[in-house]
Amino acid sequence: MISVVVVDDQALVRAGFRVLVESAPDLCVVGEAADGAAAVEVVRAQRPDVVLMDVRMPGMDGIEATRRIVAALNDPDGGDQDTGDGGTRVLILTTFELDEYVYAALRAGASGFLLKDTPPEDLLDAIRVIAEGNALLAPSVTKRLITEFAARAEPRAAGPDRLEGLTPREREVLCLVAKGLSNGEIAAQLHMGAATAKTHVSRLLSKLGARDRAQLVVAAYESGAVVAG
DSSP, X not given: OEEEEEEOXXXXXXXXXXXXXXXXXXXXXXXXXXXXXHHHHHHHHHOOSEEEEXXXXXXXXXXXXXXXXXXXXXXXXXXXXXXXXXXXXXXXXXXXXXXXXXXXXXXXXXXXXXETTSOHHHHHHXXXXXXXXXXXXXXXXXXXXXXXXXXXXXXXXXXXXXXXXXXXXXXXXXXXXXXXOOHHHHHHHHTOOHHHHHHHHHHHHXXXXXXXXXXXXXXXXXXXXXXXX
């Protein structure tokens, strides 16, 4: 059973998401929060598999809440290290198609980004994808927003040196991951087997110390491996 926490400042929206999530036999809602600070506390108490996180909320917003939740996962004293498969993952949900939200969410450690008008079945599938440890970066809207904002983002701490240990093939795979391609699409484009593509992605995660594909996207853009445009 995949456990979910719903975070939104509107009670009616939270109730709608709860009904939708619990309509699926393999999903359950274990908590709700109306703002970012409360979300951090609920996640600490419940340790859900997935958080459905709103962005614009009073007080602490969803980006800062995501940052704190992910930081707690990386804190040896945070108590979340025994979750086994990487612990809680955050899926950002918003009505606002603003570029900075996508990139800020990914930099904060979110594993995916969807608009609230996503069809119900697609949202349920997205929860499952995130819970399995994958990043939800394939939808065209997400790729467009990531690319547009990355083109304007200021250089960050991840410089070219971070990629020094990668092979030429791994760099190719990283660039394709950053463009939102799935393992199957990467395999087709580079004329390799799907299992080989998956192995390359796994090695990238290990070498770059990335938690999931979303963090690979951030690393690719910030190191200059991908030139957005």
